[in-house]
Amino acid sequence: MGMASSEVAAAKTGQRRFGAALWEAFRIAVESIWTHKMRSVLTLLGIIIGVAAVVTVGGAIGGIGVFVSDLLSSQLASNTFIVSRFARVNVAADEWEQIIKRNKNLKREDLEAVMAQCESCQAISPNLQRTADVRRKDRVVYDASVRGVSEDMPKIQAIDLDEGRFFSGFDVGHARPFAVIGAEVREEIFGTAEALGKVVKLGSDNYTVVGVEKKNGNMMGQSLDRNVYIPYTVFLKRYGIRQSLQFRVRAASDDTLTYTMDEVRQILRARHKLRPSREDDFDMLSSDAAQEMVGGIIAVIGAAILPLTLISMVVGGIVVMNIMLVTVTERTVEIGMRKAVGAKRSDILLQFLVESALLATLGGAFGILLAYGACALVELAVEMPMHISLGYILLALLASGGIGIVSGIYPAYKASKLSPIVALAKE
Numbered sequence: 001m002g003m004a005s006s007e008v009a010a011a012k013t014g015q016r017r018f019g020a021a022l023w024e025a026f027r028i029a030v031e032s033i034w035t036h037k038m039r040s041v042l043t044l045l046g047i048i049i050g051v052a053a054v055v056t057v058g059g060a061i062g063g064i065g066v067f068v069s070d071l072l073s074s075q076l077a078s079n080t081f082i083v084s085r086f087a088r089v090n091v092a093a094d095e096w097e098q099i100i101k102r103n104k105n106l107k108r109e110d111l112e113a114v115m116a117q118c119e120s121c122q123a124i125s126p127n128l129q130r131t132a133d134v135r136r137k138d139r140v141v142y143d144a145s146v147r148g149v150s151e152d153m154p155k156i157q158a159i160d161l162d163e164g165r166f167f168s169g170f171d172v173g174h175a176r177p178f179a180v181i182g183a184e185v186r187e188e189i190f191g192t193a194e195a196l197g198k199v200v201k202l203g204s205d206n207y208t209v210v211g212v213e214k215k216n217g218n219m220m221g222q223s224l225d226r227n228v229y230i231p232y233t234v235f236l237k238r239y240g241i242r243q244s245l246q247f248r249v250r251a252a253s254d255d256t257l258t259y260t261m262d263e264v265r266q267i268l269r270a271r272h273k274l275r276p277s278r279e280d281d282f283d284m285l286s287s288d289a290a291q292e293m294v295g296g297i298i299a300v301i302g303a304a305i306l307p308l309t310l311i312s313m314v315v316g317g318i319v320v321m322n323i324m325l326v327t328v329t330e331r332t333v334e335i336g337m338r339k340a341v342g343a344k345r346s347d348i349l350l351q352f353l354v355e356s357a358l359l360a361t362l363g364g365a366f367g368i369l370l371a372y373g374a375c376a377l378v379e380l381a382v383e384m385p386m387h388i389s390l391g392y393i394l395l396a397l398l399a400s401g402g403i404g405i406v407s408g409i410y411p412a413y414k415a416s417k418l419s420p421i422v423a424l425a426k427e
Helices: 002-035 037-075 093-102 108-117 169-173 183-190 232-239 257-271 287-330 332-340 345-382 390-416 420-425
Strands: 080-084 121-126 128-136 139-149 161-164 178-181 199-202 205-213 227-231 247-251 283-286
Touching: 002 037, 002 345, 037 287, 037 345, 037 390, 080 257, 108 121, 108 247, 108 257, 121 139, 121 257, 128 183, 128 232, 139 183, 139 232, 169 232, 178 183, 178 199, 183 205, 205 227, 227 232, 247 257, 257 283, 287 345, 287 390, 345 390
Parallel strands: 139 227, 178 205
Antiparallel strands: 080 247, 080 283, 121 247, 128 139, 128 199, 161 205, 178 227, 199 205
């Protein structure tokens, strides 16, 4: 019992001594950095720039990820999926060649068969797209996004109206030339005048405005308010019926999504007269799979770019090592005096390790502040969303602190080996 108590007491004493030595090393490091402020700032430049580069690039990657995720969420609800000739993009080259040879165009009859036969489908809408100029008298909106959809599109994608209404099933079934226009189209064509019930031209065809979409703003420099929605039946008459269709389907819930996808798959396989042994000659992509696919692409981009930006931090670490070697040379007498009054090698080693780590960590903190400023400027200049996550901040601080420790090992080791007699003799 007595031996155990003595071991506990010795451990506590050791902890107290290490704590005191760490505090003393921290105090000396702060004093040294403050005394040589200009040299410290110049030393930190490499770390600051490296950390700012890492965090800014991470913010850009994160911003793109958030933007695409939000866009997918608005375009595809969690219980929806896309049916198309090609729906996936992250496939290998050899697989892509097989898909091109195997998959056939989806026709209007395929879409209408799914509409008529799918019992678990809550909403179905094609998503056909073209660009066209919208005109009214002497006013023109160039290259508006014309989209052919069904009356179910607002159930699949967030389309909030500021004025009027969306198409009805009757409008779509009878191919009535109606249009729902975006806020920017409305502003440029009509200004402050009434838009509902007025006629606009797409090419040589007239369309009556029945609704105006709420303002969505800009994203990455691109306007989200230049849309013109028309019934897909009108779209096919206007742009041709031979093109391959893409359509979106909404299931009743996330739990029934797989069942609904299977039901649509069976309808299309039956229409295309595919044997059980043959693969689908069309493609399907659920909203969850789309989110995962985008996440994978963003992760690959990050894995490729971030190591390149980390190189600048390594260069900053080399600068820290050089400065610490100079510092050891300048403070030879101080080291000798500390050893002469009883400081151990471990105390000297700890002193210079703490100083180099503190220098690099300060550089990391200033680099993060610089990155926030750079991200704010990018958002203002190009309207690109930037998202600095906690993970990138921790990565920058840990990397800079770690580089500081690694860079300080050799100078600290060199300082700890100095003989107090030799050191004091240099005074």
